[in-house]
Amino acid sequence: xxxxxxxxxxxxxxxxxxxxxxxxxxxxxxxxxxxxxxxxxxxxxxxxxxxxxxxxxxxxxxxxxxxxxxxxxxxxxxxxxxxxxxxxxxxxxxxxxxxxxxxxxxxxxxxxxxxxxxxxxxxxxxxxxxxxxxxxxxxxxxxxxxxxxxxxxxxxxxxxxxxxxxxxxxxxxxxxxxxxxxxxxxxxxxxxxxxxxxxxxxxxxxxxxxxxxxxxxxxxxxxxxxxxxxxxxxxxxxxxxxxxxxxxxxxxxxxxxxxxxxxxxxxxxxxxxxxxxxxxxxxxxxxxxxxxxxxxxxxxxxxxxxxxxxxxxxxxxxxxxxxxxxxxxxxxxxxxxxxxxxxxxxxxxxxxxxxxxxxxxxxxxxxxxxxxxxxxxxxxxxxxxxxxxxxxxxxxxxxxxxxxxxxxxxxxxxxxxxxxxxxxxxxxxxxxxxxxxxxxxxxxxxxxxxxxxxxxxxxxxxxxxxxxxxxxxxxxxxxxxxxxxxxxxxxxxxxxxxxxxxxxxxxxxxxxxxxxxxxxxxxxxxxxxxxxxxxxxxxxxxxxxxxxxxxxxxxxxxxxxxxxxxxxxxxxxxxxxxxxxxxxxxxxxxxxxxxxxxxxxxxxxxxxxxxxxxxxxxxxxxxxxxxxxxxxxxxxxxxxxxxxxxxxxxxxxxxxxxxxxxxxxxxxxxxxxxxxxxxxxxxxxxxxxxxxxxxxxxxxxxxxxxxxxxxxxxxxxxxxxxxxxxxxxxxxxxxxxxxxxxxxxxxxxxxxxxxxxxxxxxxxxxxxxxxxxxxxxxxxxxxxxxxxxxxxxxxxxxxxxxxxxxxxxxxxxxxxxxxxxxxxxxxxxxxxxxxxxxxxxxxxxxxxxxxxxxxxxxxxxxxxxxxxxxxxx
Ligand SMILES: [Zn+2]
Ligand SMILES: [Zn+2]
Numbered sequence: 001x002x003x004x005x006x007x008x009x010x011x012x013x014x015x016x017x018x019x020x021x022x023x024x025x026x027x028x029x030x031x032x033x034x035x036x037x038x039x040x041x042x043x044x045x046x047x048x049x050x051x052x053x054x055x056x057x058x059x060x061x062x063x064x065x066x067x068x069x070x071x072x073x074x075x076x077x078x079x080x081x082x083x084x085x086x087x088x089x090x091x092x093x094x095x096x097x098x099x100x101x102x103x104x105x106x107x108x109x110x111x112x113x114x115x116x117x118x119x120x121x122x123x124x125x126x127x128x129x130x131x132x133x134x135x136x137x138x139x140x141x142x143x144x145x146x147x148x149x150x151x152x153x154x155x156x157x158x159x160x161x162x163x164x165x166x167x168x169x170x171x172x173x174x175x176x177x178x179x180x181x182x183x184x185x186x187x188x189x190x191x192x193x194x195x196x197x198x199x200x201x202x203x204x205x206x207x208x209x210x211x212x213x214x215x216x217x218x219x220x221x222x223x224x225x226x227x228x229x230x231x232x233x234x235x236x237x238x239x240x241x242x243x244x245x246x247x248x249x250x251x252x253x254x255x256x257x258x259x260x261x262x263x264x265x266x267x268x269x270x271x272x273x274x275x276x277x278x279x280x281x282x283x284x285x286x287x288x289x290x291x292x293x294x295x296x297x298x299x300x301x302x303x304x305x306x307x308x309x310x311x312x313x314x315x316x317x318x319x320x321x322x323x324x325x326x327x328x329x330x331x332x333x334x335x336x337x338x339x340x341x342x343x344x345x346x347x348x349x350x351x352x353x354x355x356x357x358x359x360x361x362x363x364x365x366x367x368x369x370x371x372x373x374x375x376x377x378x379x380x381x382x383x384x385x386x387x388x389x390x391x392x393x394x395x396x397x398x399x400x401x402x403x404x405x406x407x408x409x410x411x412x413x414x415x416x417x418x419x420x421x422x423x424x425x426x427x428x429x430x431x432x433x434x435x436x437x438x439x440x441x442x443x444x445x446x447x448x449x450x451x452x453x454x455x456x457x458x459x460x461x462x463x464x465x466x467x468x469x470x471x472x473x474x475x476x477x478x479x480x481x482x483x484x485x486x487x488x489x490x491x492x493x494x495x496x497x498x499x500x501x502x503x504x505x506x507x508x509x510x511x512x513x514x515x516x517x518x519x520x521x522x523x524x525x526x527x528x529x530x531x532x533x534x535x536x537x538x539x540x541x542x543x544x545x546x547x548x549x550x551x552x553x554x555x556x557x558x559x560x561x562x563x564x565x566x567x568x569x570x571x572x573x574x575x576x577x578x579x580x581x582x583x584x585x586x587x588x589x590x591x592x593x594x595x596x597x598x599x600x601x602x603x604x605x606x607x608x609x610x611x612x613x614x615x616x617x618x619x620x621x622x623x624x625x626x627x628x629x630x631x632x633x634x635x636x637x638x639x640x641x642x643x644x645x646x647x648x649x650x651x652x653x654x655x656x657x658x659x660x661x662x663x664x665x666x667x668x669x670x671x672x673x674x675x676x677x678x679x680x681x682x683x684x685x686x687x688x689x690x691x692x693x694x695x696x697x698x699x700x701x702x703x704x705x706x707x708x709x710x711x712x713x714x715x716x717x718x719x720x721x722x723x724x725x726x727x728x729x730x731x732x733x734x735x736x737x738x739x740x741x742x743x744x745x746x747x748x749x750x751x752x753x754x755x756x757x758x759x760x761x762x763x764x765x766x767x768x769x770x771x772x773x774x775x776x777x778x779x780x781x782x783x784x785x786x787x788x789x790x791x792x793x794x795x796x797x798x799x800x801x802x803x804x805x806x807x808x809x810x811x812x813x814x815x816x817x818x819x820x821x822x823x824x825x826x827x828x829x830x831x832x833x834x835x836x837x838x839x840x841x842x843x844x845x846x847x848x849x850x851x852x853x854x855x856x857x858x859x860x861x862x863x864x865x866x867x868x869x870x871x872x873x
Contacts, residue, residue, distance in 0.1 A: 003686040004123060006697045013125045015467070017701060018062035025061035026470035027053060028451040028500075029119075029126060030483070031134060033072035034108045035079050038118035040509045040517065040555060041476060043527035047543045048506065048622055049474050050124045054679035055617055057125070058704035064467050066454050067119060067126035069112045071135035073399040073443040074169060074336055080104050080398070097397055104398045108135075118528055123536050123682045125700070130463070132454045134446045135400070142453035143400045143446050144415075146494055151404075151414040155352045156392075158404075158412065162271040163346050163391055164332060167289030168339040171395040172348055174442060175388065176482050178341060180330040187256060187327035188312065191320045192217060192234040195242055201226070201234060202322050204256025206329055207266075208315070209307040211236070212295045213284035214243055216262040218273065221247035223258055237320050238311065239296060248273055268343055285342055304342070349393040349402060349439070356489040357384040368498045369488055372620045376480060376505050383481050392445045399440030407431040448486035451499050458494075470500045477505040477551065504620045506547050512556030530560055537681035538564035541626060544680055548623025566630055567684050570677070573638040574688045577670050580642075580649055581692075584663045592711050596658065597759065598648065598766075599665040600713040601720035602641040605632060606669050611707030613676055626680055633673055640724055641669065647769050667692070672705045679704075719759045722749075722793025727770040729792050733799060743802070744774040748782030750796035760795065786865065806867070814867045821860045828853045 011017055015024060027049050032042055049065065057063040080103055081092050092100040112133060119126065132139060150156035163172040188208050191200040203217055214236055219226040226245070233242045250273055251260055264274025265281040274281060284295035291299040291307045298314075299307050315321050332341040361384050363369060364377065371377045393402060405413040407426035413434065415423055425432050449457070455464040469491070473484060484503055491499035510516055511523040518524065530539045534557075541563040546553045592603060609632040616625035648654065648662050671693065678685040678699055690696025726749065734741050751757040760767075761778040768776050784800035791797065806814065828849055831837055838846060 001121075003683060003690075003696060004120065007125065007686075007700055008120075008128070010697065012057075012700055013065070014127050014129060015062040015064040018057070018060060022060055022062040024467050024471075025053075025056040025063045026451070026467040027063075027065045027472055027474070028454055028470055029065065029067045030473075030475045030479075031068040031070035031132075031447070031450070032115050032119075033075055034069050034111055034115065035072050035075045036115060038115060038122070038527060040525050040527050042119075043122060043539065044506060044509055044543045044547065044553070045474055045476065046119055046122055046124050047540045048504070048547060048620075050122070050540075050682075051544060051622060051625075051679040052472065052474070052617070053125050054682060054700060055704060057701060058675065058678065060703070062466075063125075064130070064463075065124075065126045066130050066132060066451070067116060067124070067128060068132035068134065068450075068454060069115060070443065070447065071108060071133065071399065073394060073396050073440060074171065076104055076108055077396050077398040078169070078336065080107050083107075092397065101397055121528060121531055121536065123540065125682075130454075134443070138456065138459075139446055139449070139453050140400055141420075141459075142449045142457055143441060144403050144420075145417055145458045146449060146490065147403055147441075147445075148415055148417040148419070149494065150351055152416060155355065156349060156414075157352065158347060158349050160345055160347045161350070161391075162268045162343050163348055165287060165342045165344040165346065166334040166337065166339055167287065167342055168337045169334060170287065172346060172391055172393065173334065173341065174391055174444070177335045178332045179335050179338075181333050182328060183331045184326060184328050185331075187325045189256065189322035189324060190237065190315055191322055192237060192261075194229065195233040195235055201229065201245070201259045202257045203259050203261045205261055206327060207308070208311045209291070209299075209304060210263045210266045210284065211261055211311065212239060212291075212299060213263045213265050213282040214261045215264055215274065215279040215282055216243050216246045216277065217259055218246050218248045218251050218262050219259050220251040220253045221249060223251070223253050225258065237318065238314055246277055246279075248276065265345055266343060271343075271345065281345060283345070285344070287344065287346075289339075289342060304340075348391050349404070349437075350389045351392050353387055353390045353489065356493045357387045357485075359492045360384065360485065360489040363488065363492050363498050369500065370502050372502065372504045376477060376503075380480060380485055384485060390442075392442050393437075393439040394442050395438075396440050399443065400446055402437040402439050402441060404437040405434040406437070407435075408433055444482055444486060447483055448490045449494075450487060452491060452495055468495075468499075469497050472502040472504060473500040474504045474506065476508055478508060480505060502620075507551045507553045509543075509546070509553045509555045512554050512558060514552055514554045525555060530557075534560045534564045535567060535683070537567050537684045540682075541566065541680050544622040544626040545630075546623070548621055566634065567681060569634055569638055570673075570681075570684060571688065573633070573642055574670060574674075574692065577642060577666055578692060580645065581663055581667055584660065584667075588664075590661065590665045590668050592713075595661060595665065596648075597713075597716040597719055597763070598641070598644050599662055600711075600716040602636065602669055603665065603711045604713050604717050605636050606672055606705075607707040607709070607711040609636075609707070610672070610676055610705040614704070614706060617679075629673075629677055629680065633677070637669060637673060640720075641666075643770065644720075644766060647766050651765075675699065675702060675705055715755070715759075718794055719756065719763065722760065722795055723763055723767050723770065725792040726767060726795070726797055729790060729797060730771040730773070730799060733788065737801070739802075742772060744772065745802075746775045746784060746800040747771070747773050748777040748779065748784060748798040749792075750780060750782050750798060751778060751794065752780050756794055801865075811867065814863060818860060818863050818867070821856055821863065825853065825856045825860065828856065 007013065029049065030045065032038065053063050053065045084090055084092065084095065084103065116131065147156060164175065164178050165172055185206055187204050187206055189202050189204050190208065190211065191202050193200045201217060205211065217234055219230060229245050230247045232245050234245060236243050250269060251258065262270045262273055262279060264270050264279050265283045266285060282294055284292055285304060286292045289304055291302045293300045299310065302310065333339065334341055361381060364380065403415055405423055407429060408431060409429055411426050411428035413423045413427040423434060426434060451468065451470045455461065455468050457464055475484060487499045491497060515521065515523060527539055538560050542559040546555055546559060590603065592600065609628050612628040613625040616628065645662055645666055649659055674685045674689050686696040686699050689699045730745065730747065731741065734743060749760055751760060757778050764776045764778060782798040784798050786801045786803060788799045788801050789796065832849055832853065
């Protein structure tokens with residue numbers, strides 16, 4: 001953490017570190033809930049943002065990355081209330097509104113720093129001097145402002161509507177906060193007797209307890225089965241009410257009996273039907289989830305489930321139950337507490353969101369905002385097209401209070417935009433007896449104003465003019481609607497500009513087997529624990545590699561351990577390189593033209609890698625960038641270049657001047673690699689840079705390598721790759737044959753005479769060393785005894801395999817096998833030379849025999865080679 005502290009304290013995370021005229025690059029952190037602890041999803045998002053922030057900062061941009069915390073309306077209130085009840089046995093109502101809010105405030109203030117410190121632990125280079133909190137004064141001002149604007153534009157309105165009500169949380173929820181869970185239940189059939197005694201109609205329902213609130217039964221107008229009863233009345237069982245039979249096109253003739261009950265107070269479709277037919281609303285379930293007095297004395301006060309049991313039992317007793325059937329339907333549950341929601345009619349504030357959505361879609365159509373991956377644009381368009389009015393009031397205490405006042409006459413007063421004082425009198429009748437709306441806004445009603453509000457809007461601040469619109473929003477695809485779409489709407493509506501130019505939506509982190517992480521499954525990975533065990537760099541690198549793998553991102557210790565192995569490799573290679581550099585002075589840029597082939601090769605590879613990393617980050621392919629770095633550093637630099645340099649520096653025939661050039665290249669490649677790696681692994685890269693160059697703290701603001709176009713030498717690459725491939729092939733050959741890696745071998749490379757042959761010949765000592773060869777011939781044709789042949793790079797490889805010493809037993813076995821193959825060969829050959837066979841047999845059979853003969857010959861050759869008797873019986 002030492003480097004992190006140094007960097008933060010020196011002001012490197014502030015955009016002011018860049019020159020005044022530097023192009024800004026702005027990101028806003030999706031604020032984590034104050035109730036939470038940094039989870040693996042946050043760790044992924046923040047890692048990707050930090051990679052972008054550090055990369056852009058090194059490119060010379062004035063990077064502003066604003067961190068913040070969300071007051072988390074419903075979650076905080078739940079936690080604080082539970083805590084209060086556990087400690088004192090009191091509820092928030094016992095305590096009273098103001099004292100309860102004070103408790104919430106203290107609780108949240110005490111924890112706000114925790115989650116920000118967890119973000120620091122991950123290495124995130126946010127500008128903490130500009131930290132925001134969704135409930136602070138500046139953010140509250142913005143919330144109040146937009147509500148005033150919407151109200152006076154006629155887009156915010158109050159109405160009694162069917163809403164999703166959570167009886168446990170005692171608040172309304174937006175459609176997005178409802179989890180629709182497929183549940184298997186029953187479809188019960190109940191007989192409603194016709195008033196005139198001419199029979200009964202059978203109604204099918206999944207919620208029999210609501211029948212106490214029925215105010216009609218309905219059939220389809222074209223359903224001939226029921227044409228004669230439309231307009232008649234039925235006796236509603238368990239009550240003494242008569243209700244009409246109506247005809248409505250919403251009825252599905254195929255569902256159940258084709259007759260449905262209409263309960264306008266407890267079902268969204270019935271609510272609409274009730275409005276169409278002027279039916280009364282009978283509320284039989286209250287906001288506490290219990291049956292009301294309207295449900296009848298025997299049911300009043302019962303919980304919904306108990307009421308259902310009693311209703312069913314009472315119907316059975318009266319002989320009104322008909323056949324029941326198992327039935328699956330989607331049940332809405334509270335996203336917070338999993339309680340089954342109740343559709344209830346309630347007076348709430350809504351925002352008519354369609355005009356905002358249309359403007360936002362126009363902006364995305366014009367590509368003012370682009371989505372990566374692009375497929376999310378379609379999902380966004382679809383949702384925006386079908387968007388419904390947004391219920392923004394919540395029956396909570398903790399949150400932004402709604403700036404609406406009511407007089408005894410029921411007039412509504414909402415301050416005009418810009419009016420900061422609370423109203424003293426009713427705007428309609430002048431009454432001074434005003435009461436403020438007791439509700440607060442949905443948390444998303446403040447979140448949707450980011451990044452506007454975090455940069456100071458509605459005030460015309462310096463930050464707003466310099467850093468808005470922001471550049472990119474990084475977040476999980478699961479909050480595309482909750483948040484991303486709403487931010488776009490708010491941006492274009494209130495400010496006329498989009499809030500960000502690009503959206504990168506990442507997948508959701510799962511456990512190693514692809515399962516969703518959950519406390520009940522016990523498969524939750526705590527990124528902070530991982531940071532302690534493996535180091536933050538390893539966690540970050542693993543997450544970056546993971547990010548490109550789709551919607552479900554399988555994550556676990558295997559991946560983090562692999563990344564730690566990489567970090568260790570980087571460390572060890574650096575330490576080894578430092579040993580070779582000794583106290584050689586730091587030289588400037590290598591002079592490419594004067595360098596040897598191996599040095600040119602690594603500089604070419606470095607330039608290619610740098611280009612690949614930059615190109616990948618431009619399009620949010622964090623995985624490709626990380627993989628390119630991994631492959632370069634591990635395979636090309638550590639396993640390839642460092643090993644070769646070891647030989648070069650040991651070569652006594654080489655002039656000291658040439659060795660100095662190689663040392664300069666080694667240092668340069670190492671420093672550039674650390675710079676390239678820095679956005680992914682900020683800690684280890686600074687640490688090594690310090691050890692190597694004494695300026696670790698400066699690394700985060702040094703230029704990011706872009707990949708020099710003039711450091712290209714395809715010929716050197718071709719030659720050196722051939723050398724490396726040869727060494728690898730020979731190593732594998734030894735392993736395949738069970739030979740020790742130290743066992744000496746003679747080898748040859750077959751290449752026509754020319755520049756390639758010359759170059760390979762020049763590197764013969766190096767290759768001999770790398771591959772531990774006792775001799776190496778480079779020639780157009782190479783003959784070696786008991787030869788193994790293969791292709792490597794631009795050359796043909798020939799290796800003289802040593803004769804295997806076989807025991808008498810092994811030799812006898814091999815000879816016996818050869819004899820048996822010979823016999824088979826004889827058989828097939830005889831067949832193939834038999835004229836009558838060839839004349840009669842189908843072509844396919846003949847082909848098969850020929851192929852068999854070829855295979856047998858190959859098998860024989862192999863057996864003979866193994867026996868060490870090339871060519872003979
Ligand atoms: Zn709930
Ligand atoms: Zn009034």
